[in-house]
Amino acid sequence: MPRPTVDYSLYYVTGRSLLPTTSTAPLDSYLDHLELALQGGVTVVQIREKDVDGREFYEVARRSKLVCDKYNVPLFINDRLDIALLLSCHLHVGQSDLPYQLARHLLGPDRLLGVSVNTPDEMLDILKPEHAGMVDYVGIGPAFGTQTKKNLNPVIGVRGVRDVLQVLGDSEIKAVVIGGITPETIPNVLAQTPAPLLPSADPTAASPTKYRSLDGLAVVSSIAASPTPDVAARELRALFAQRDEYTTRLERGGEWSAEKVVQVAAELVDLLRSEEKKPLMHHITNTVVQNDCANLTLALNASPIMSTVSAEAAALSKLLGCLVLNLGTATVPILEVQTIAGREANRNRKKVVFDPVGVGATAYRRKAASDLLNACHVSIIKGNAGEIGALAGSSEVQARGVDSVGPGFKDPVTVVRTLAAREKLVVGMSGEVDYVSDGHSTFAIENGSEWQGKITGSGCMASSAVAVFAGLDHESGPLVATLAGLLVINIAAEIAAERTTVQGPNTFRSALIDECHNLTPEDVVKRARIKRV
Numbered sequence: 001m002p003r004p005t006v007d008y009s010l011y012y013v014t015g016r017s018l019l020p021t022t023s024t025a026p027l028d029s030y031l032d033h034l035e036l037a038l039q040g041g042v043t044v045v046q047i048r049e050k051d052v053d054g055r056e057f058y059e060v061a062r063r064s065k066l067v068c069d070k071y072n073v074p075l076f077i078n079d080r081l082d083i084a085l086l087l088s089c090h091l092h093v094g095q096s097d098l099p100y101q102l103a104r105h106l107l108g109p110d111r112l113l114g115v116s117v118n119t120p121d122e123m124l125d126i127l128k129p130e131h132a133g134m135v136d137y138v139g140i141g142p143a144f145g146t147q148t149k150k151n152l153n154p155v156i157g158v159r160g161v162r163d164v165l166q167v168l169g170d171s172e173i174k175a176v177v178i179g180g181i182t183p184e185t186i187p188n189v190l191a192q193t194p195a196p197l198l199p200s201a202d203p204t205a206a207s208p209t210k211y212r213s214l215d216g217l218a219v220v221s222s223i224a225a226s227p228t229p230d231v232a233a234r235e236l237r238a239l240f241a242q243r244d245e246y247t248t249r250l251e252r253g254g255e256w257s258a259e260k261v262v263q264v265a266a267e268l269v270d271l272l273r274s275e276e277k278k279p280l281m282h283h284i285t286n287t288v289v290q291n292d293c294a295n296l297t298l299a300l301n302a303s304p305i306m307s308t309v310s311a312e313a314a315a316l317s318k319l320l321g322c323l324v325l326n327l328g329t330a331t332v333p334i335l336e337v338q339t340i341a342g343r344e345a346n347r348n349r350k351k352v353v354f355d356p357v358g359v360g361a362t363a364y365r366r367k368a369a370s371d372l373l374n375a376c377h378v379s380i381i382k383g384n385a386g387e388i389g390a391l392a393g394s395s396e397v398q399a400r401g402v403d404s405v406g407p408g409f410k411d412p413v414t415v416v417r418t419l420a421a422r423e424k425l426v427v428g429m430s431g432e433v434d435y436v437s438d439g440h441s442t443f444a445i446e447n448g449s450e451w452q453g454k455i456t457g458s459g460c461m462a463s464s465a466v467a468v469f470a471g472l473d474h475e476s477g478p479l480v481a482t483l484a485g486l487l488v489i490n491i492a493a494e495i496a497a498e499r500t501t502v503q504g505p506n507t508f509r510s511a512l513i514d515e516c517h518n519l520t521p522e523d524v525v526k527r528a529r530i531k532r533v
């Protein structure tokens with residue numbers, strides 16, 4: 001008998017101790033809860049019972065199987081091969097349980113076997129030719145921190161999950177992600193995990209054209225702790241149903257020419273000028289530039305709000321055009337608010353711009369940036385060469401505090417393209433020439449003024465300009481938004497610098513904000529110096 005084909009989209013690992021209801025008949029109440037979860041769309045169930053004796057585990061599994069059979073949903077048993085065999089169920093084992101080779105031997109050929117995987121090496125072991133056909137799926141994680149499991153393996157973040165998927169490649173073994181999977185974390189998981197299938201593992205070798213994605217989401221508390229498990233399951237299923245959109249977006253690549261970018265940037269300036277409902281820009285930014293970024297946002301005809309209050313992040317994210325997360329004042333409370341706001345923006349499918357201010361300066365900031373990129377999906381990273389180099393893992397360009405020093409990269413195009421392809425977002429690198437890439441198409445913008453390097457916060461203001469364009473409800477996407485934002489601020493800077501009244505940094509700063517306010521679509525068309533590289 002061949003093993004069944006399973007839809008792993010929503011894999012519910014039970015957690016009886018987390019159930020919200022207490023009842024005089026706890027097992028019945030748990031079974032009712034399980035049935036509701038199945039009605040909501042759970043596609044696979046695993047019975048995971050910790051700290052109970054074998055008899056109780058057996059009874060819970062036996063009764064659960066009757067419920068799952070009613071919905072034709074496959075049932076896995078966690079760890080206990082004996083119970084899986086007795087009930088003709090499938091089995092899940094971890095790396096410290098019975099070795100999966102032995103488990104397969106005893107389970108026989110007809111039942112499904114899943115294995116937990118925490119590292120690329122563990123994945124490689126399962127893929128060895130001598131282990132072929134033993135494992136049907138892997139549970140990759142923990143992706144995020146969770147209260148549900150004691151003795152948790154190291155948290156690997158979305159990028160760790162992607163590293164395992166990269167090794168899994170186009171194997172027929174299915175993959176689910178586990179650990180801290182909630183409606184808030186799912187958008188980032190779906191956006192970040194598709195792993196490029198390349199002839200070589202080097203993401204710079206060529207633009208990836210195909211990606212390996214997850215086959216499902218595995219959750220405990222997102223369903224077990226819900227008083228309405230049917231509603232919870234439905235929401236999780238609906239979120240997972242967006243998976244292919246994320247992959248298709250990556251596989252589509254970019255078709256933009258420089259001329260087309262300029263034309264659309266001019267249209268976007270026009271749209272901003274005419275927009276009655278100005279896009280709301282939520283900035284969680286540093287204390288040095290708040291006022292300038294708010295004024296620049298207003299000058300471009302968008303509405304700034306500079307809130308650092310976590311309690312209103314959810315409400316704001318519903319009204320947002322775009323969220324700006326700036327690493328300049330990287331205190332622990334600010335990073336916490338940024339994480340919450342980023343996840344809420346992801347949940348509401350709003351764009352997030354990340355300005356990794358000073359990320360090259362200290363190990364503390366590098367960790368903060370990495371944690372933020374693991375916690376929420378960012379659409380655009382905009383930084384200077386020192387910052388982009390630090391995120392790309394290059395030491396070619398040094399950072400001095402928040403500034404970048406030296407002549408820049410020998411091959412800036414490869415740096416931005418590689419980082420964009422790896423992080424699956426758009427990278428904008430500002431400097432004498434700005435480089436922008438989505439991992440497929442890369443552009444260089446030559447507009448700008450020397451004065452920009454002589455005022456503090458010009459990079460942060462450029463990020464605000466990018467965010468304004470990203471926040472417009474327009475189909476052109478984050479690549480064009482980044483290009484439009486940088487074109488606009490650089491052209492406004494050029495025009496400002498030509499003013500005879502500009503005598504130094506301070507008069508330039510005021511003139512820059514004025515010229516952002518005055519800029520016309522015609523200025524963009526006339527002055528843009530941009531090329532595809």
Ligand SMILES: Cc1ncc(COP(=O)(O)OP(=O)(O)O)c(N)n1
Pocket residue numbers: 011013046048078079092093094095097114115116117138139140149176178218
């Ligand atoms: C689908 C899925 N993936 C991973 C695990 C974790 O299993 P394990 O590492 O054995 O840890 P315990 O669940 O036994 O605590 C899982 N159960 N399911």
Ligand SMILES: Cc1ncsc1CCOP(=O)(O)O
Pocket residue numbers: 013141142143145146147148149178179180181218219220221222
């Ligand atoms: C069993 C397990 N294995 C890795 S994390 C985890 C617990 C996941 O629980 P939750 O979905 O509540 O974070």
